[in-house]
Amino acid sequence: MTTATPTTIDHYIAGFPEDTQKVLEQIRARVKELVPEAEETISYAIPTFKLTNKPLVYFAAYKNHIGVYPAPVEDLGFKEAVAGYKTGKGTVQLPLNKPLPLDLITRIVEFRKNEIAEKKAGQQKSK
Template sequence: MRKAVSDSDKDKAGQAKDVDAYLATVHPTTRTVLDKLRRAIKAAAPQAEEVISYRIPTYKYHGPLVHFMAGKNHCSLIVVSEAVMNEYRKELEPYDTSGRTIHFSAENPLPEALVQKIVRTRIKENEAIAKRGKAPGSGST
């Protein structure tokens, strides 16, 4: 399997100030896959803030929604929520998963429709958490 990011580029990726700079450090084939992932996330969560957090691309809306990253031999979508991972367990069977993380390759990328479902579910989850966290009568978000 082709390396998604070289060791020297891994250092550069860790210093990226924005997602474009992060993606510029990864192998072109991997970049294409991550660009599609990024577009799917943004389509599902246009209201989300796109930032670099923990040195990787992160999408925030009432807290973190998802993160993604390029590793040496695979890419990862970090879902942040065990409940969401469990909800989509059947659809995730073709992929390696670990805790709240889905590992995939350029040869076997995550379907955009699945990414969008996961992100929309995370939005609902974060909205519910934010609503519970508000004092009674404090209004809507």
């Protein structure tokens, strides 16, 4: 990646080799397909999608993997789905040398979308 801090997702993606760019674009397209109302931005110098001004999902490229955040890796419903990937607290690493698991990305984005909606509904109830 280039050393300049990216100002757009396009700028961020352009700083990587072509193969990595394709993977980043696939993730971007999937998020846009699932949550077309999500806002594209850069936060913490990485691509970010926000929904109702809340972080929906972040993703970032590294030498050997793509990191997706926040990923509900501790959620029992995701334990099996992420079993074959390196995970950390709230993150899953998708190796660049393996096919992109679009089904897993879909599940993460839908989980986060529902989580944001539930929090918003809970806040409206307490008013």
